[in-house]
Amino acid sequence: MTPLLELKGLHVGIPSRRGNMDIVRDVSFSILPGEAFGLVGESGSGKSLTALSLIRLLKKPLSVTGGEILFKDDDLRALSDRAMRGLRGDRIAMIFQEPMTALNPLKTVGRQIAEMFVLHQGKSWAEASELAISALAEVQVPAPEERVRAYPFQMSGSMRQRVMIAIALACDPDLLIADEPTTALDVTVQDEVLKLIAELCRARGTAVLLISHDLGVIANMCQRVGVMYSGRLVEERDTYDVFADPQHPYTRGLLGALPRLGSRHGAAGRQRLVDIDSLITDRDSLLQEFCFEPRHAIRDPRVRAGGAA
Amino acid sequence: MRGFNFNLWMDGFLCLVVCSGALFAPLLTSLDPVFDANLMNAELPPSAEFWFGTDEQGRDIFTRALYGAQISLTVGIVSQVINSVIGLALGISAAYWSGWWDDLVNGLTNVMLAIPSLIFALAIMAILGPGLPSLLIALGLTNWSWTCRIARSSTLSLKGQGYVQVAQTLGYSDIRIMVTQLLPNMVGPILVISTLGIGAAVLAEAALSFLGLGIRPPFPSWGSMLTNARELIAIAPWATVFPGLAIFITVLGFNLLGDGLRDYLDPHMRTREQ
Numbered sequence: 001m002t003p004l005l006e007l008k009g010l011h012v013g014i015p016s017r018r019g020n021m022d023i024v025r026d027v028s029f030s031i032l033p034g035e036a037f038g039l040v041g042e043s044g045s046g047k048s049l050t051a052l053s054l055i056r057l058l059k060k061p062l063s064v065t066g067g068e069i070l071f072k073d074d075d076l077r078a079l080s081d082r083a084m085r086g087l088r089g090d091r092i093a094m095i096f097q098e099p100m101t102a103l104n105p106l107k108t109v110g111r112q113i114a115e116m117f118v119l120h121q122g123k124s125w126a127e128a129s130e131l132a133i134s135a136l137a138e139v140q141v142p143a144p145e146e147r148v149r150a151y152p153f154q155m156s157g158s159m160r161q162r163v164m165i166a167i168a169l170a171c172d173p174d175l176l177i178a179d180e181p182t183t184a185l186d187v188t189v190q191d192e193v194l195k196l197i198a199e200l201c202r203a204r205g206t207a208v209l210l211i212s213h214d215l216g217v218i219a220n221m222c223q224r225v226g227v228m229y230s231g232r233l234v235e236e237r238d239t240y241d242v243f244a245d246p247q248h249p250y251t252r253g254l255l256g257a258l259p260r261l262g263s264r265h266g267a268a269g270r271q272r273l274v275d276i277d278s279l280i281t282d283r284d285s286l287l288q289e290f291c292f293e294p295r296h297a298i299r300d301p302r303v304r305a306g307g308a309a
Numbered sequence: 310m311r312g313f314n315f316n317l318w319m320d321g322f323l324c325l326v327v328c329s330g331a332l333f334a335p336l337l338t339s340l341d342p343v344f345d346a347n348l349m350n351a352e353l354p355p356s357a358e359f360w361f362g363t364d365e366q367g368r369d370i371f372t373r374a375l376y377g378a379q380i381s382l383t384v385g386i387v388s389q390v391i392n393s394v395i396g397l398a399l400g401i402s403a404a405y406w407s408g409w410w411d412d413l414v415n416g417l418t419n420v421m422l423a424i425p426s427l428i429f430a431l432a433i434m435a436i437l438g439p440g441l442p443s444l445l446i447a448l449g450l451t452n453w454s455w456t457c458r459i460a461r462s463s464t465l466s467l468k469g470q471g472y473v474q475v476a477q478t479l480g481y482s483d484i485r486i487m488v489t490q491l492l493p494n495m496v497g498p499i500l501v502i503s504t505l506g507i508g509a510a511v512l513a514e515a516a517l518s519f520l521g522l523g524i525r526p527p528f529p530s531w532g533s534m535l536t537n538a539r540e541l542i543a544i545a546p547w548a549t550v551f552p553g554l555a556i557f558i559t560v561l562g563f564n565l566l567g568d569g570l571r572d573y574l575d576p577h578m579r580t581r582e583q
Contacts, residue, residue, distance in 0.1 A: 094479075096471060107489075119485075
């Protein structure tokens with residue numbers, strides 16, 4: 001099957017005359033149509049930057065400094081601004097972490113959903129309002145006929161996130177980028193919202209790029225997962241393999257830091273969770289090929305003695 | 310809940326009195342402001358027949374003040390609309406697009422703020438010549454800097470809001486974001502600065518007409534009425550007092566309305582009252 005989205009050697013950074021200061025380096029992966037791909041990594045590892053570079057919404061002075069982004073048959077880096085705008089929201093949609101601020105406070109949720117049909121499908125406002133009701137029903141908002149007239153402040157966080165999902169999926173996109181879609185929600189509704197995203201996308205054949213630092217979320221939803229560390233994709237395999245047999249020391253660290261039911265009271269008595277030492281702050285070590293080594297080595301003198309991990 | 314806001318109603322009432330005076334002028338008086346001159350009635354003090362007295366040509370000052378309100382309010386409102394449109398367009402686009410456009414607009418705004426707007430308006434009037442259209446242009450082009458400043462700073466803070474960024478990811482064009490996401494969310498402060506601007510424009514019109522660069526005699530405008538009355542101040546003080554009072558009430562009304570609206574629209578002020 002030909003991939004829906006293909007990243008080849010993506011570099012994101014700050015261009016300058018004395019060479020680029022790259023923050024995301026040489027990231028390559030592909031997503032098949034209808035597939036759910038997870039991207040994990042700690043804060044600042046470049047997950048969100050990778051996603052934003054896909055839809056060309058990097059904030060200055062950041063920009064894509066190298067590589068190719070292929071979506072269907074298009075090279076997204078070469079597309080005109082106008083064509084790119086037509087793609088956003090229509091073929092590639094995105095949902096964010098913060099449902100509380102993601103909706104315009106002065107417009108009814110129905111109008112905000114309807115605007116997508118007007119903008120991308122050229123529907124009239126009357127038609128679009130009808131479609132907005134069914135879109136709201138699809139994301140399981142109760143009493144959608146009345147709820148379309150509600151303003152965002154009249155809704156709870158999870159309801160607003162459902163509205164965001166309805167907006168994002170309104171035009172049946174090929175790819176949904178979900179940037180930590182449940183982080184800001186109560187634990188009790190996180191699972192519901194995730195299941196909703198998974199179901200809707202499966203039914204429509206929408207591919208998902210799920211960004212998270214919650215390994216549990218990724219394991220639930222994604223067929224394949226990429227682990228990012230310090231701007232690099234350090235591991236990219238089937239989700240099952242990554243969890244069963246992590247290759248990169250950072251992935252091992254991540255999994256080791258995950259509490260498991262009963263594991264702290266095993267046969268060996270109480271066990272501590274593994275933690276990953278201090279952040280890297282110095283730029284030189286970031287630029288090294290094996291940039292996890294300094295942090296890893298502190299915990300594991302064998303690595304320091306035996307060379308890079 | 311929003312309680313009864315006495316001040317706001319009071320200010321609204323003042324503005325309403327002036328506006329309805331201007332709108333219904335032909336119904337409120339049977340005289341003509343220009344042609345009903347009768348030298349036999351010249352410089353009469355206020356009486357039952359001539360409520361505000363008469364001027365040196367025997368014209369009813371009440372009638373002239375009512376028709377003057379039409380001109381003053383037209384100038385105030387139309388020039389402020391021009392100012393708001395210019396200020397909003399420049400302010401929002403500058404903050405949203407940033408870069409060299411922002412620098413340019415910022416520089417222009419600072420220049421406009423540095424030049425006293427009345428002097429600038431005088432210069433424009435001197436080039437265009439007196440009359441209502443040139444008054445509208447002169448005052449409409451010289452008072453947009455505050456609106457621009459406020460639109461720009463509102464945009465800068467709104468730009469970081471989630472829904473503006475979300476709109477970008479949903480494929481909204483820049484203009485659409487400015488009109489549908491940014492503009493509606495700054496209506497409060499813009500409305501306030503606009504009502505203040507109307508008061509300022511009424512005052513500026515009076516000043517320009519007083520200097521002979523605005524509305525030409527014999528057509529009534531509060532400023533030109535004051536010019537004529539200046540020579541009579543010792544003989545017929547009512548000819549000065551009533552146009553002056555009209556200016557005072559109108560400017561006061563719009564300024565207080567601006568203040569009242571600000572308190573009413575500012576959620577922080579509203580919660581403090583509760």
